[in-house]
Amino acid sequence: MLIARSIPELRAALAGRRPAFVPTMGNLHAGxxxxxxxxxxxxDCTVVSIFVNRLQFLPHEDFDSxxxxxxxxxxxxxxxxxxxxxxxxxxxxxxxxQTFKVQPDPQLADLLEGQFRPGFFTGVATVVMKLxxxxxxxxxxxxxxxxxKDYQQLMVIRQMVRQFALPIEVVAGETSRAPDGLALSSRNxxxxxxxxxxAVALSQALRQLxxxxxxxxxxxxxxxxxLEQQALDQLRAxxxxxxxxxxxxxxDLQPATPGDAPGTLVALGAARLGxxxxxxxxxx
Ligand code: PAF
Numbered sequence: 514m515l516i517a518r519s520i521p522e523l524r525a526a527l528a529g530r531r532p533a534f535v536p537t538m539g540n541l542h543a544g545x546x547x548x549x550x551x552x553x554x555x556x557d558c559t560v561v562s563i564f565v566n567r568l569q570f571l572p573h574e575d576f577d578s579x580x581x582x583x584x585x586x587x588x589x590x591x592x593x594x595x596x597x598x599x600x601x602x603x604x605x606x607x608x609x610x611q612t613f614k615v616q617p618d619p620q621l622a623d624l625l626e627g628q629f630r631p632g633f634f635t636g637v638a639t640v641v642m643k644l645x646x647x648x649x650x651x652x653x654x655x656x657x658x659x660x661x662k663d664y665q666q667l668m669v670i671r672q673m674v675r676q677f678a679l680p681i682e683v684v685a686g687e688t689s690r691a692p693d694g695l696a697l698s699s700r701n702x703x704x705x706x707x708x709x710x711x712a713v714a715l716s717q718a719l720r721q722l723x724x725x726x727x728x729x730x731x732x733x734x735x736x737x738x739x740l741e742q743q744a745l746d747q748l749r750a751x752x753x754x755x756x757x758x759x760x761x762x763x764x765d766l767q768p769a770t771p772g773d774a775p776g777t778l779v780a781l782g783a784a785r786l787g788x789x790x791x792x793x794x795x796x797x
Contacts, residue, residue, distance in 0.1 A: 514591045516598045519605045523560075524651040526597050530558040532655040534648045536641060539563040540580040541589050544689035544697035548658045549593045551686050555656040561590055562599040562644055564606060568614075569636030580702055599647065606643060615639045617669045621766060625781055626665050626792070629756040634669050641670055645681060654680030662688040662696050664781060664794045665766060688793075690716070696793045703789040712786060714751055716793050718744050718758060719780045723797040726760055727775060735771040748784055755784035763796065 517523035533556030535548045545561075553559050563586060570576035583600075590598055615638035619627075622634035649655050659667045671683050689697045693713045704712055722744045729735040737760060744758040760769040763779050781794040 514587070514595050514598055516587070516600060518600060518602065520601065520647050523597070523599050523601075523647055527558060527560070527648065528651045530652055531556045532558050532560045532597075532648055532652055534560045534562070534644075534655060534657045536562045536564075536644050536657070536659075538565045538579065538699070539586050540582050540699040540702070541586045542689075542697050542699065542701075544660060544662065546589060546593045547689050548660055548686040549590065549595055551684070552656065552658045553594055555658070555682075555684060558596045559594060560597045560599060560648055561595045562601075562648070564599075564601055564640065564644070566636060566640040567603065567607075568611060568639055569633050571630060571632065574630075575700075580699060599644075601647075606640070606647075611639060611643075615642045615673065618672060621665070621672060622669055624766060625757055625759065625761070626783065629783065634666070637666055638669055638673050642673065642677075645679060649679075649681060656682045656684055658684045658686050660686045660688060661796075662698065662793070664779060668766065694720075696791075698791065700789055700791065704786065708786050708789065711751065712789075712791060714748065714753070715782055715784055715786075715791050716795070718748050719782050719793055719795045721747075722758060722760065722780045723778075723795050726769075726778070726780070727797065730771060730775070737769060737771070744782075753784045753786055755782065756790075758782040758784070 515526050517526055533552035535552050537545050549561060565579050567576055614635050617634045617638050627634050659670055667685055674681050674683050694716045695713045725740050741759055745755050748755045760778055760780050762769050762773060763777055769778050779794055779796045783792040
């Protein structure tokens with residue numbers, strides 16, 4: 514596995530190849546590795562980036578304490594068959610203040626995650642555009658793999674690629690889950706043993722919300738706001754601080770209505786358990 518620390522090194526390594534790219538912020542777990550395995554047959558060179566992107570953290574968030582596990586990440590990527598690891602220093606990716614930003618459509622980016630983390634998707638879109646330029650700039654295009662766990666992020670990136678006509682195919686990877694159903698996430702590492710046991714309640718609440726929605730829709734008694742409130746109350750009663758639990762249309766993440774067809778919806782949630790903020794979603 515070649516480790517490229519700078520953009521020229523990366524471009525030299527990739528010239529003439531067709532990369533399949535998985536961007537990450539490191540602290541890799543089985544969910545990331547599943548994306549790497551998914552990427553491998555999609556190009557002739559599997560590229561993973563590790564870069565903790567300051568631009569997508571709010572001032573009070575965990576940029577400084579975000580887990581950085583370089584040696585373990587390298588070993589896992591090597592074993593997973595990654596060909597090139599791109600791990601730029603901050604001064605390589607942002608040699609001057611990144612004042613020029615990619616501004617996603619507020620209709621998509623200012624709701625759900627964007628409502629509770631203002632500026633988050635601008636930070637994500639800006640770094641992903643820059644990573645795409647680094648990885649695909651010398652190759653004429655390729656494939657990029659993003660996990661469905663970050664559902665809204667995947668939609669923002671897809672819209673960015675479409676609207677800028679980038680020569681990149683965006684492929685979605687399924688959410689990897691622990692045996693109890695908890696979605697794998699680097700932030701799960703912040704949970705105490707007790708919190709880790711409780712953490713599955715978020716995915717359970719989303720599953721129940723989907724089931725109740727489907728049953729009420731079939732019975733003709735669906736009141737979306739009531740069901741969402743019930744799910745929020747249920748988590749609050751267990752000691753969580755939910756930001757949102759909502760059923761949205763997969764197409765544009767706008768609020769779902771009783772007339773929306775089954776199979777076109779997604780339930781999304783974000784909630785704080787102790788000091789840890791978790792997100793998850795279920796399509797139904
Ligand atoms: O999903 C992530 O890990 C990050 O948001 C990404 C896409 C690597 C951009 O920093």
